[in-house]
Amino acid sequence: xxxxxxxxxxxxxxxxxxxxxxxxxDKLELATVxxxxxxxxxxxxxxxxxxxxxxxxxAEHLTRHKxxxxxxxEQDAERDVGDTEPKPRDNDSSGSLAWTHSYxxxxxxxxxxxxxxxxxxxxxxxxxxxxxxxxxxxxxA
Numbered sequence: 001x002x003x004x005x006x007x008x009x010x011x012x013x014x015x016x017x018x019x020x021x022x023x024x025x026d027k028l029e030l031a032t033v034x035x036x037x038x039x040x041x042x043x044x045x046x047x048x049x050x051x052x053x054x055x056x057x058x059a060e061h062l063t064r065h066k067x068x069x070x071x072x073x074e075q076d077a078e079r080d081v082g083d084t085e086p087k088p089r090d091n092d093s094s095g096s097l098a099w100t101h102s103y104x105x106x107x108x109x110x111x112x113x114x115x116x117x118x119x120x121x122x123x124x125x126x127x128x129x130x131x132x133x134x135x136x137x138x139x140x141a
Contacts, residue, residue, distance in 0.1 A: 030135065033116040037063070040112060042131070044120060051129055058131045062118075064111050071101045 031051075035041035040053040075097040112118070112131070119132045 029120045031118050031120045033112045033114055036113055037111050056129055062112055064109055066105055066107050069104050069106045071104055074098045
């Protein structure tokens with residue numbers, strides 16, 4: 001098939017999907033968390049039933065988990081966070097102008113909560129769903 005593909009990357013992808021087809025379960029859906037872990041439950045929009053923890057896999061960043069990190073501070077370093085200028089710009093609370101903490105264990109505590117809106121993908125078996133991320137309605141503020 002690859003030797004027959006013509007055009008740019010998007011055109012080639014369109015040709016492959018046309019020839020091979022797509023899986024009926026390949027779709028993204030929005031859902032609402034109705035119960036927190038460990039008895040996690042979600043309700044997919046426009047679906048009558050709630051899905052239970054046994055029907056779900058969850059992206060690690062949405063769970064309580066630990067990561068090993070390096071934390072580095074350099075006073076007055078430029079930091080582009082996209083929508084604001086980071087403050088404060090004076091010395092940090094210890095008075096240090098620069099420091100690094102390496103191999104620090106960081107625990108992420110923020111798990112899924114009732115009312116959270118999530119992006120869900122159905123898996124190939126049509127019975128398992130993957131919670132990919134939290135989603136919010138962007139209001140521009």
